[in-house]
Amino acid sequence: MSKNYDLIVVGAGAAGMIAAIRAARNGKKVLLLEKLSQIAAKLRATGGGRCNLTNTLSNEEFMAKFGRDGRFMQDALNRFNHKNLIEFFKEIGVETHAPDGFRVFPTSHSSATIISALQDEMQRVKIDVLCSQKVEKLLSEDNRVSGVQTSTDTFFSSNVIIATGGLGYPVLGAEGDGYSLAHELGHKTTELHPAMMPLKTKEEWVGNCRADTIAKAELRVDIKKHKKLKASGDLIFTKSGIRGPVVLDFAREITPLISKYGEVPILVNLTKGMNEEQITKHLKDEVLKNPDATMKELVSTLLPEALSLELCKLTLPDPDAKLKSIPGLSRAKLINYLAWTPLTVTGHDGFKMAMITRGGIVLKEIDPKTMQSKIIDGLYFCGEVMNLDGPCGGYNLQWSFASGHLAGSLKK
Structure with a gap:
């Protein structure tokens, strides 16, 4: 040769x-x-x-x-x-x-x-x-x-x-x-920085929601300087965090911020873009259809059952209570969480799980x-x-x- x-x-x-x-x-x-x-x-x-x-x-x-x-x-x-x-x-x-x-x-x-x-x-x-x-x-x-x-x-x-x-x-x-x-x-x-990879979260409740893919989720960074960073697509919860196409895309923006801040607060819309007003109307409409429904059952008309239960547990004194018996502050907190669920990204598995490199x-x-x-x-x-x-x-x-x-x- x-x-x-x-x-x-x-x-x-x-x-x-x-x-x-x-x-x-x-x-x-x-x-x-x-x-x-x-x-x-x-x-x-x-x-x-x-x-x-x-x-x-x-x-x-x-x-x-x-x-x-x-x-x-x-x-x-x-x-x-x-x-x-x-x-x-x-x-x-x-x-x-x-x-x-x-x-x-x-x-x-x-x-x-x-x-x-x-x-x-x-x-x-x-x-x-x-x-x-x-x-x-x-x-x-x-x-x-x-x-x-x-x-x-x-x-x-x-x-x-x-x-x-x-x-x-x-x-x-x-x-x-x-x-x-x-x-x-x-x-x-x-x-x-590693990019296109799953992310780990501080919140452990995500591990109870692994069975379902959440379509059309929107993720955004909750840091004032980086508010413009957002992505949308299918999201999957894992034992220790989040993955799915939207996370793979968003990881390239998040991993440099983890290096800088140690952890990155994000907000996730899990209800296909619905805002607080639309969610409130939806829940009230569901109560009219089914006056005996519990909060957990009402939220399940928007989200998978396991995820509905976790969000109710995070925000309400009793997920099995009815809408009218829930205190106003708790109800407001649940509706806020349904519109924008807070999560804290704390890490990732480094380059061994990264499909591409940022930089x-x-x-x-x-x-x-x-x-x-x-x-x-x-x-x-x-x-x-x-x-x-x-x-x-x-x-x-x-x-x-x-x-x-x-x-x-x-x-x-």
Whole structure:
């Protein structure tokens, strides 16, 4: 096997594989290095193995979901948005669809289909793929990349792409290698936090409500400086806290605040957006239908039984009393809790349970038109290693593919 290449890609995940394919299709001689014994370990687990590749949002709407740094993606998305990605997979034999009109999956709903097609294409365009090769050092001369040193060998190239991902799911190979490789050549990273993960709460009553999914819950941070932070979606209570799609999305906002404040008070609307006035009217209407109903039974017309009982126990002297016999203050407290249930997020399981990383290589040090380093020539970045992360729903994979495609379009 040759030691000299036009391009070396470090990391065989979604971003790295598409970068390698893009470069090889342009006639470049490409080496793809993966430290694990097989490629695409994290991609295999994506979306519970169903592989939510992208979504159908416009580029503008898509970028907005990444917050203030989302504009950094513009050049990459203009060249390779969800339509281009769908077309690319069709070219290599993978049919896709969007059953809910938003999230795009392979029609097989299996990540194995995606990985197999990418492997076949890498073979077709003659990319050299080496697994069990951990890159330990980037080589450079005269302010330009010149190659990489692995645990067993040295390979040479004037172009290197770092596609090593973040720190999430270390069991799938994430160790933050890309950060330390980039640091050695002068790049900086932002603070790194785990994201897209379940959260733990101080309140123990949540453990009694595990049987039900609460649809259309809304979460918001109850800290004056961070009142604008909110998210909505399906919520599930766990033995020690909360999870579900809305929590996975919101965790990326919460974990930095836990680092800062130690614990984070949040408010949760569990009644599909109903406010105090609407809840009061609903309960009164239910009493008219059933004058003998207990408070617990009345609340159960809004929420699952176990959750109704817990909220009644938290706010009322007797959950089995009737509405008219409940003191005004207790009744007001219950209605407040039904509109906005207070919870206190105290922690999480760290990077071992995080699907993605919040933070990464500082974007100001990367040219968004090429993904090339502004500090050292020939060094490129793509995917999660950079300081960009999005919510659930195909955002992070689309960004990996788009940035990988752009990084692999190198001219030299």
